[in-house]
Amino acid sequence: MSKEFNIAICGSARVGKSTLVNALCGKQVARTSNSLCAQTDRMEKYLINGNDHTSSISYTITIYDTPGIESWTEDHVRTYFSRIMNTSKPLCMIYCASPGSFAQLDQLQWLVDTCIKSNIFCALVCTNKYSGGSERRKQVLQDFHSLLTHYHNMTRDETNIKYYGDVALCTSVNSIVYEDRELNVRKEAEGINELIFGILTSLKDDKIVAWCFTISDNQSFWITMQAKIIEFFKLAQPVAIKFWDEHGKDTTLSLIPLILTFIKRRL
Ligand SMILES: Nc1nc2c(ncn2[C@@H]2O[C@H](COP(=O)(O)OP(=O)(O)OP(=O)(O)O)[C@@H](O)[C@H]2O)c(=O)[nH]1
Ligand SMILES: [Mg+2]
Structure with a gap:
């Protein structure tokens, strides 16, 4: 049996x-570019497959990496989203805006509105946070916050992530x-593991499994967040550590089966 999801x-x-996308997946799936013209000039699809060895269900996750939203008319957005929603079960919508990037608040509002009404989890992310200066970054985050509070009160503010139910x-x-x-500034990558964990803890049922497979090759995530994952899914620590020791880096054979067992207990 196979289950299909999309992001x-x-x-x-x-x-x-x-x-x-590459940072979340922990591997190169999407083409990026440092040239000035847009690299992703048409919708790109990346397929990720995972197998639930405990029940022989296979998961296919399609990531839709879209061309810049400003080139869309409202019709485009609607057609595009209806297509995504009709093809398979949407896991979540990730909206990116970098500090100082042209705000597309009307488009964003329509997207968020559509997603929330259709029960699709929304992650609004200020990307490339050190480009463009801290004031602009704060502005992007403020815009996200104001928009989301229309739908739900802020329920938590942890590890630089604000949650709305x-x-x-x-x-x-x-x-x-x-x-x-020029300014002699260097910043390491940050916030990715926390974002993955934030999405993981916000999803329900087999969407959790599909998300686990999406990020299954991200070693940094599974290693860094191991203790939090064990705690959140109430996995028995000795069992989890034993699996981890036996299967080492292969998370699809170590932690994911335990998370699956946890989810099935709740279904
Ligand atoms: N340091 C740093 N650079 C980033 C970050 N995100 C993007 N960049 C750089 O910004 C440029 C554009 O990034 P892309 O990921 O190609 O942007 P995109 O939104 O996919 O672009 P299009 O597909 O062309 O619309 C590349 O040179 C990236 O290396 C980030 O978080 N940190
Ligand atoms: Mg791109």
Whole structure:
């Protein structure tokens, strides 16, 4: 048996959508570019497959990396989203805006509105957070916050992530090392593991499994967040550590089966 899910990545051109996809997946799935013209000039699809060895169900996750949203008319957005929603079960919509990028608040509002009404989790992310200065970053985050509070009160503010019930979150990330040689500034990648964990803890049922497979190759996530994952899913620590020791880096054979067992207990 196979189950299909999809994830939509939206936002203006050149804000760091493809770079974020690669950072989340922990491998190169999307083409990125440092040239000035938009790299993703048509919708790209990346397929990720995972097998639930405990029940022989296979999962296919399609990530839709979209061209810059400003080139869309409202009709485009609607057609595009209806298509995504009809093809398979949407896991979440990730919207990216970098500090100072042209705000597309009307488009964003329509997207968030559509997603929340259709029960699709929204993650609004200020990407490439060190580009453009801290004031602009704060402005992007403020815009996200004001929009999301129309749908749900802010319920938590943890590890630089604001949560709005289980309908949405917003945060800021630096997906890869940021360097400004003139100003002698260097910032390591940050916020990615927290974002993955934030989405993981906000999803329900088999959407959790599909998300686990999406990020199953991200070693940094599974290693860094191991203790939090064990705690959140109430996994018995000795069992989890034993699996981890036996299967080492292969998370699809170590932690994911335990998370699956946890989810099935709740279904
Ligand atoms: N340091 C740093 N650079 C980033 C980050 N995100 C994106 N960039 C850089 O910004 C440029 C554009 O990134 P992309 O990921 O290609 O942006 P995109 O939104 O996919 O662009 P299009 O597909 O052309 O619309 C590339 O040179 C990236 O290396 C980030 O978080 N940190
Ligand atoms: Mg791109």
